[in-house]
Amino acid sequence: MTNWDHTTDVLIVGTGGGGMTAALVAKQAGLDVLMVEKSEYYGGSTALSGGGLWIPNNYLLQRDGLDDSLEKARTYLQSTVGNRTPQSLQDAYLENAPEMVKYLAGNSHVRFQRAKGYADYYPERPGGMADGRALEAAPFNGAKLGSDFPQLRPMSLEAPAGLAFSIGEFNKLGMITSTWAGKWTALKVGIRTIFNILTGVKYLTLGRTLIARLRLSLKDENVPIWLNSPLKEIVIENGACVGIVVEKDGKSIRIRANKGVVLAAGGFDHNQAMREKYQKAPVNHEWSSGNPANTGDTIQAGMKIGGKVDLMDDAWWGPTSVPPNAPPMFHVGERSYPGGIMVNAAGKRFTNEAASYVEVVHAMYEKHTKEVPHVPATFIMDSRYRNKYIFGTLFPMQAIPESYFTSGYFKRADTIEELAKQCGMDSNTLAETIQRFNQFAFSGVDEDFRRGDSAYDRYYGDPTVKPNPCLAPIQKPPFYAVQMVAGDLGTKGGLVMDEHARVLREDGSVVSGLYVVGNNSASVMGNTYPGPGSTIGPSMTFGYIAAKHIAGGKIRPVGKLP
Structure with a gap:
């Protein structure tokens, strides 16, 4: 018989969106809940993210009169994810995701709004939606958290005081020189920032507003929440999980969970040994934008007690540059803005640059x-692009720091031929690549990779550029080049779960009492990224599913929707 230092009903390991959702639903079902967190901050990778949730058939879509349904969403996942993950898992997600957001909207401080127009990543496939299915949490004043605010995980790159913007605002800001909306x-963002500074409002958006709203609900x-309390061991008795061991204040603390343990502690983003073991080369944990505390501890602990893993070779990839003395820069809109291309080491284009970020890095690895x-690839742009669009943290016409050039992060030349030499490419090949691309820009049709055909490509395009908002010629010197590595928002492989979020063994049997959600698990999305929020949406949904299963289905009814 194990001697326990602490006992609770439900024990949540990790404090991202999935863990917090599980904790809230379980607590409101009348269960005793404890959360433990490895790092000194709560929020996990969710707090570092854009905070989007991909929720098909959600109540806000219905309220806006948009045509979506369970069947339509199922068709879409079949056309994107396919049979890479079990149908039962996909159905559990699709059936519970809209219920999860209604539950939070009616029973917590979480308030959702649509990221209007943010298309599914494959909107032209059967079941896809160009209007998009993404939600985000509404902005929030972090000051309401009081003494808990300083423990909210800060962004990797801290914005100036008071400055924050939503997913939709970020898209419009990208067009600051092109459109009146920009x-x-x-x-609007500028005036709001000044107001926030003068009044002391801690204005939060994106992933941090989602976590802050969940944290206030948990308060x-x-x-x-026990911070600085990493998991060291999963305790199994008679084949069932009965608790865990954490390290707290230099001591081993044995915690019993009478009803269940939920692993919600992220992936192995920053475990170089695990990445080299499971993933294609070249790979480097320093390219990841995931939570620095995510080193796969709970995945390894789950494997140690017989848990099965899957999708370990994959991640939520995205083309990423590495500025000097700064965090890695995950590039989204930059690849759709007209007048920039990505080329391989031979100076040739190899994919639709404006495709979803996972798709582009999959192409980098497949052709490497x-x-x-192809890893790294090189992003090429001219001065028209540089002066018109945002690139990383650089706003249009903003002077490029000298350190970008001296470090080799940025290369600059007055001719394409000279730029090619600086990049170690054949100058004729790069010149021919750009000449061919420029012809596509004038015609409006990318004959090689169909850039700009999809509604997703055009979401970040420039509507003032005709005939294709994602294509403009690269012809105005000076020209610039930036290396793009295979970065990510986190890994997507982990412990395999069933439709109730229970951990499975290699033989398919259930580890009773042990649940897993988020990047701690093998993603329900398989090798695909169907739409914005395909990481956090499933994480929170399976957190809801896990808590509901632990509570025997007896959870709080949904309150009045805002």
Whole structure:
């Protein structure tokens, strides 16, 4: 018989969106809940993210009169994810995701809004939606958290005081020099920032507003969070999980969970040994934008007690640059803005640059060879692009720091031929690549990779550029080049779960009492990224599913929707 230092009903390991959702639903079902967190901050990778949730057939879509349904969403997942993950898992997600957001909207401080127009990543496939299915949490004043605010995980790159913007505002800000909507958004964000500074409002958006709203909801329910308490062991008795061991204040603390343990502690983003073991080369944990505390501890602990893993070779990839003395820069809109391309080491384009970020890095790895490296690839732009669009943290016409050039992060030349030499490419090949691309820009049709055909490509395109908002010629010197590595928002492989979020063994049997959600698990999305929020949406949904299963289905009814 194990001697326990602490006992609770439900034990949540990790404090991202999935863990917090599980904790809240379990607590409101009348269960005693404890959350433990490895790092000194709560929020996990969710707090570092854009905070989007991909929720098909959600109540806000219905309220806006948009045509979506369970069947339509099922068709879409079949056309994107396919049979890479079990149908039962996909159905559990699709059936519970809209219920999860209604539950939170009616029973917590979480308030959702649509990321309007943010298309599914494959909107032209059967069941896809160009209007998009993404939600985000509404902005929030972090000051309401009181003494808990400083423990909210900060962004990797801290914005100036008071500055924050939503997913939709970020899209419009990208068009600050092109559209009146872009200019108006910049003015609105600027005025709001000044107001926030003068009044002391801690204005939160994106992933941090989602976590802050969940944290305030947990505070109302008196759910404790033990920070600086990493998991060391999963305790199994008679084949069932009965608790865990954590390290707290230099001591091993044995915690019994009478009803269940939920692993919600993220992936192995920053475990170089695990990445080299499971993933294609070249790979580097320093390229990841995931939570620095995510080193796969709970995945390894789950494997140690017989848990099965899957999708370990994959991640939520995205083309990423690495500025000097700064965090890695995950590039989204930059690849759709007209007038920039990505090329391999031979100076040739190899994919639709404006495709979803996972799709682009999959292409980088699939085509990578020792003879012609694609990891890293190189992003090429001209001065028209640089002066018109945001690139990383650089706003249009903003001076490029000298350190970008001296470190080799940025290369600059007055001719394409000279730029090619600086990049170690054949100058004729790069010149021919750009000449061909420029022809596509003038015709409006990318004959090689169909860039700009999809509604997703055009979401970040420039509507003032005709005939294709994602294509403009690269012809105005000076020209710039930036290396793009295979970065990510986190890994997507982990412990395999069933439709109730229970951990499975290699033989398919259930580890009773042990649940897993988020990047701690093998993603329900398989090798695909169906739409914005395909990481956090499933994480929170399976957190809801896990808590509901632990509570025997007896959870709080949904309150009045805002």
